[in-house]
Amino acid sequence: MTRLAVSHLSASLGKRQVLDDVSFGVGAGELVGLIGPNGAGKSTLLRSIMGLLRSKGEIRLDGVRAESLGSRGRARKVAYMAQRREVAWAMSVEALVALGRLPHLERLSPMRASDQAAVDRAMQLMDVTAYRQREATALSGGELARVLAARALAQDTPLLLADEPAAGLDPAHQIGLMQTFRTLADEGRSVLVSTHDLGLAARSCTRLILLDRGRLVADGMPEEVLTPETLRAVYGVNAYFGEAEGGMVVLPVGLSAPI
């Protein structure tokens, strides 16, 4: 069964139509990249799937209409790494990551050993174990991004939505993050990740979905979606294409037309 099925999704913000009749599915074991220029609608799509925005169309999670799941039911099925990285309270990194376990705990009940194990594993995967006692509000931008990624991983859901999670990470942690997503997919989970790093997306994802001005304009293997013609038409750039250890290299090198 399709883990995430999006059918004829449209959304408007203010007077603007931001998503226009978008349909696609993500299966178990897939790591799918969501790409497109600024303002294409990537965040709006992810936020609509999370139920954070009103939209038209249908969203199903493991065959069940998303709006029929309560907020707790949805939180057990899908975790979300938001593009805006904010922490409201001064709390320790470990306490913040542990919030990811809330959907799995009965009200006011303490964490079990399995919850602590999920928190420890998530912190280890995002390389933040060394900061566990530090206040989350006193971290650098990239450190905080990894802590918030760890919180979503601790949620241990079948589907993970990540909105530009690699932005602001150093190269080693970008690669580590995408390797973590790959491992999750190999374990049978599903990951939908938006990014502007086309090369990283091409090397990490088996499939890319390209949005342009609210419409889905391409959906396929990276080499099918990332063509010189598409990059010129959608992004307005010329790119260098090559091969390296780990896969395809795509490097925008110039504007194909003045902005």
Ligand SMILES: Nc1ncnc2c1ncn2[C@@H]1O[C@H](COP(=O)(O)OP(=O)(O)OP(=O)(O)O)[C@@H](O)[C@H]1O
């Ligand atoms: N609250 C809002 N009211 C009106 N328009 C909005 C609102 N929020 C976003 N938009 C517009 O919706 C469009 C899609 O925004 P969205 O954040 O989904 O794009 P994106 O593809 O994630 O872009 P980026 O790569 O810059 O993060 C943009 O044109 C944006 O200006």
